[in-house]
Amino acid sequence: MTTNGYNPYQHAISQLEPVAARLGLDPGIHAMLRTPRRELSVAVPFKRDDGTIEVVRGHRVQHNIALGPTKGGIRYHQDVTLDEVRALSMWMTWKCAVANLPFGGAKGGVTIDPKKLSLGELERMTRRYASEISAIIGPNQDIPAPDVNTNAQVMAWIMDTYSMTRGTTVRGVVTGKPIDLGGSLGRNEATARGVAILVRHMAPAYGMSVDNAKIAVQGYGNAGAIASTLLADLGGTIVAVSDSQGGIYNAKGLDIPALREHKRREGTVTSFPEAEPVSNEELLEIDCDILVPAALENQIHAGNAGRIKARLIAEAANGPLSPEADKILFERDVIVIPDILANAGGVIVSYFEWVQSLQEYFWTEQEVIDRLQSKALEAGEAVMAMAKQEQCDLRTAAYLIAVRRVATATTERGLFP
Ligand code: NAD
Numbered sequence: 001m002t003t004n005g006y007n008p009y010q011h012a013i014s015q016l017e018p019v020a021a022r023l024g025l026d027p028g029i030h031a032m033l034r035t036p037r038r039e040l041s042v043a044v045p046f047k048r049d050d051g052t053i054e055v056v057r058g059h060r061v062q063h064n065i066a067l068g069p070t071k072g073g074i075r076y077h078q079d080v081t082l083d084e085v086r087a088l089s090m091w092m093t094w095k096c097a098v099a100n101l102p103f104g105g106a107k108g109g110v111t112i113d114p115k116k117l118s119l120g121e122l123e124r125m126t127r128r129y130a131s132e133i134s135a136i137i138g139p140n141q142d143i144p145a146p147d148v149n150t151n152a153q154v155m156a157w158i159m160d161t162y163s164m165t166r167g168t169t170v171r172g173v174v175t176g177k178p179i180d181l182g183g184s185l186g187r188n189e190a191t192a193r194g195v196a197i198l199v200r201h202m203a204p205a206y207g208m209s210v211d212n213a214k215i216a217v218q219g220y221g222n223a224g225a226i227a228s229t230l231l232a233d234l235g236g237t238i239v240a241v242s243d244s245q246g247g248i249y250n251a252k253g254l255d256i257p258a259l260r261e262h263k264r265r266e267g268t269v270t271s272f273p274e275a276e277p278v279s280n281e282e283l284l285e286i287d288c289d290i291l292v293p294a295a296l297e298n299q300i301h302a303g304n305a306g307r308i309k310a311r312l313i314a315e316a317a318n319g320p321l322s323p324e325a326d327k328i329l330f331e332r333d334v335i336v337i338p339d340i341l342a343n344a345g346g347v348i349v350s351y352f353e354w355v356q357s358l359q360e361y362f363w364t365e366q367e368v369i370d371r372l373q374s375k376a377l378e379a380g381e382a383v384m385a386m387a388k389q390e391q392c393d394l395r396t397a398a399y400l401i402a403v404r405r406v407a408t409a410t411t412e413r414g415l416f417p
Helices: 008-023 027-034 082-098 119-133 152-166 187-206 222-233 256-266 280-284 323-331 345-359 365-390 394-413
Strands: 038-047 053-062 070-077 104-111 142-146 214-218 237-243 246-249 276-278 290-293 312-314 335-337
Touching: 008 027, 008 082, 008 323, 008 394, 027 394, 038 082, 038 119, 053 082, 053 119, 053 142, 070 082, 070 152, 070 345, 082 104, 082 345, 082 365, 082 394, 104 119, 104 142, 119 152, 142 152, 142 345, 187 222, 187 290, 187 312, 187 335, 187 345, 187 365, 214 222, 214 280, 222 237, 222 256, 222 290, 237 256, 237 280, 246 280, 276 280, 323 335, 335 394, 345 365, 365 394
Parallel strands: 070 104, 070 142, 214 237, 214 290, 290 312, 312 335
Antiparallel strands: 038 053, 053 104, 237 246, 246 276
16 A cells, blocks of 8 residues: 555565665666566456446566566555555565575556455456456466455456466466365465464564464454464464454454354454454554564554564564564564565465466375475574574564575576677
């Protein structure tokens, strides 16, 4: 979102700058890394159910291809801007690099509130957007996946639309597909599972444990709802959750299976019984040990960072902490597991899905979970070791690893022509 003076692209750039300086990056390489490689903005006309035509704006940004084809989700939201998509594409580059995946970063977005569309309108809008960006996506080029307000059904429509333009079924063009169409077992839960694996593994290094921890989760969607379940399964007490309509709090812990069912039935967490209502702002400042922002960017900023009570923040969302908040929280000894590490489980299993789709050979769910665990832990260990070695926060450590990998690949490839 580019609102109230907050610009996500500036946010992403300001995270890169100090790391580039610390690594002593060549100015030319630095300029390449800060500039998205390719940006496509399209008009997306589609028919409403009453026969009228509506035109919305869509984007696909491919930030960097040094490590391989680009990869990143597609977001449908009324506040999507090109700068937001640029920022998200840059974060995807660092995320793939820190997880050691053979991908660069990309992102897509359409400026629309999909909740105001019927299913038919959503399909027509998705297919037109997919067709408009089909010139630059593809299994060896750029592979979309779900993000905010998109899901397996949206991916199925994109796969089908792309396949129609090629005259053959191309499974590898998207990840996060339905299982019947070649989606990977474990992909739907992957982002949240990665968060849970990393929080469980990293918390003890900072004198904490998920077991018995009081946990608050902002954003009860794909990442946040499943993270709530997995963290509760690990012994955590989920005291508060929220969605776009507001939050709920119970100091003794929310009944998570009942809450899941309630959200499925009612479409919101806010009317859940046995909990008191809290606003989204209050939720972030609630008395808890672990906070999991799983909604949108810039939720914790200079205005509220000083009031956060959690001792550990795991960024399931992309960019939920502003750079100013990072500084304040670091000074207050709050541990932040940064987005490019914490939520990398999603793209790690997307990578597995892509591999399975290309080979037309599919793995068991346990294989997916085991391989996710080993890749996430490898990345988590590397980031903790770097933070220790460099005496820095975990975000800086993750960036040092990621930016160095991409810069090295860029240098090794050399500059065309
Ligand atoms: P989603 O659409 O499934 O869920 C988003 C949730 O956030 C919804 O419940 C929505 O109601 C809620 N929300 C929106 N605005 C809010 C606000 N102001 N306060 C509280 N809640 C609010 O989306 P998702 O896929 O779970 O993505 C959430 C975040 O996780 C995004 O930052 C996304 O980029 C990131 N992420 C997602 C994946 C993935 O695989 N889905 C992977 C990596 C990162």
